[in-house]
Amino acid sequence: MTTTLITGANRSLGLETARRLVEAGHTVFAGMRDPSGGDDARALGAHVVRLDVTDQDSIDGAMAEIPELDVLVNNAGVLGRSFGVDDLDAAAMADVLDTNVTGIVRVTQAALPLLRRSAAPVIVNVASGVGFTRWLTTPGHDEYPVPSIPYAASKAAVIALTVQYAKNLPTFRVNASDPGYTATEFNGFGGHQTITEGTDATVALATIGTDGPTGEFHDRRGRIEY
Template identity: 80%
Template sequence: MTTTLITGANKSLGLETARRLIDAGHTVYAGMRDPAKGDEARALGAHVVQLDVTDQASVDAAFAALPELDVLVNNAGILGTSFGVDDLSVDAMAHVFDTNVLGIVRVTQAALPLLGRSAHPVIVNVASGVGWPRFLSTEGRDEFPVPAIPYASSKAAVIALTVQYAKNLPSFRVNVSDPGYTATDFNHHGGHQTVTEGTDATVRLAQVAPDGPTGEFHDRFGRIDY
């Protein structure tokens, strides 16, 4: 049995990832800041665990409660409150980076001892196409009109840290996914993809074979070339 932890798993992409991996036979631990909001995850058969990626004590307690771990899905993320230059500040940047980037580092570092005991350790970080400069600068792409600086730059950092983790952990499979423009609370459900389509890459990478790709960026159609 494959044991999987998903952060930010109480709704949207995280909840759908939990549903699909449970259907695939995984034992899923659904991490979320407020376990009282975990009824949908529990109904799917997930084990709800309190996990705030911005709180080291919460992260440590969550992993102390896990019996084992094979797959980590770093899904938790925030959009932030800055959407242009006029409302940009260091505090706005720090707020987004604390969840989207440092949160991944907190969780991943805490997970490494358990993952290191797995026969097939896998990490999937959920980023976004808005972290990809080529997409941000290509007219006609969904990402092109996005003005937000903190969110885009945080997701660029997620892609880079994934590549670096993969190089440092050669026995692991460490990859990063782009959900695409998916209808979620982030965009007031204006995205043109369903949450199922938006989790295609994450779910596929969570089930990657031991000799599968590592250090790669994928969307639902496959690898995104550098």
């Protein structure tokens, strides 16, 4: 049995990832800041644990509740409150980086002792095409019109830290996923992909074997060339 922890699993992409991995036979621990909002995850058969990626004590407490771990899906993320230059300040930048980047590091470092006991450890970091500079600068891509600086910078960092973790953990499979422009609360449900389509890459990367890719960035169509 594969045991999986998903952060930010109370709704949207995290909840759908939990649903699909439970369906695939995983024992899923659904991490969320407020477990009282975890009824949907419980109904799917997931085990709800309190986990706030900005709170080390909650992370350590969640790890203490998980007896073993094979797959870590770092899904939790925030859009932030700055959407251009005029409303940007250092605090707005720091808030997004603390959740989207440092949060991944906090959870991953805490999870490493459990993952190292697994015969096939996997880490999936949910990034975004908004963090991929080639798409940010290519007219016609969904990412091109996005003006937000903190969110784009944070997701670029997620892609880079994924590559570096993969280099440092050669026996792991460590990859980043791009959900694509998916209809979620993040964008007022304006995306053109369904929530299921938005989890295709994450689910595919969470279910790879020891011969699977590592250090790569994938969307639902497969590998994105850097």
